[in-house]
Amino acid sequence: xxxxxxxxxxxxxxxxxxxxxxxxxxxxxxxxxxxxxxxxxxxxxxxxxxxxxxxxxxxxxxxxxxxxxxxxxxxxxxxxxxxxxxxxxxxxxxxxxxxxxxxxxxxxxxxxxxxxxxxxxxxxxxxxxxxxxxxxxxxxxx
Numbered sequence: 441x442x443x444x445x446x447x448x449x450x451x452x453x454x455x456x457x458x459x460x461x462x463x464x465x466x467x468x469x470x471x472x473x474x475x476x477x478x479x480x481x482x483x484x485x486x487x488x489x490x491x492x493x494x495x496x497x498x499x500x501x502x503x504x505x506x507x508x509x510x511x512x513x514x515x516x517x518x519x520x521x522x523x524x525x526x527x528x529x530x531x532x533x534x535x536x537x538x539x540x541x542x543x544x545x546x547x548x549x550x551x552x553x554x555x556x557x558x559x560x561x562x563x564x565x566x567x568x569x570x571x572x573x574x575x576x577x578x579x580x581x582x
Contacts, residue, residue: 490565505563
């Protein structure tokens with residue numbers, strides 16, 4: 441039986457969750473992160489269009505974000521996640537998964553620059569997350 445991308449993604453996420461409290465090795469965690477990143481890329485490859493960031497939802501809806509580097513990540517707008525130089529609260533894009541975000545982001549959040557003063561890999565376009573495929577009857581390929 442062939443697994444759909446959504447089923448594969450669910451399996452990877454479940455493995456990550458199962459191992460959070462069990463002491464997963466760093467090499468296993470790295471392999472799971474790589475598998476999740478590959479799945480996001482495969483899901484994104486099936487998208488027909490990317491949308492302008494000005495139209496991106498800022499209500500906590502999870503979306504796919506296309507980054508300046510060409511990378512793709514699942515993310516969401518996080519209201520009041522940071523503070524500007526004049527001490528005003530501000531929102532920013534954050535990783536939807538606590539374990540997967542670009543190395544240029546700090547703590548899963550996309551600042552103008554990260555804690556090392558390196559420019560963050562900014563989102564340049566977005567797309568809604570694809571809807572899960574309809575379940576297939578037992579034994580059929582999906």
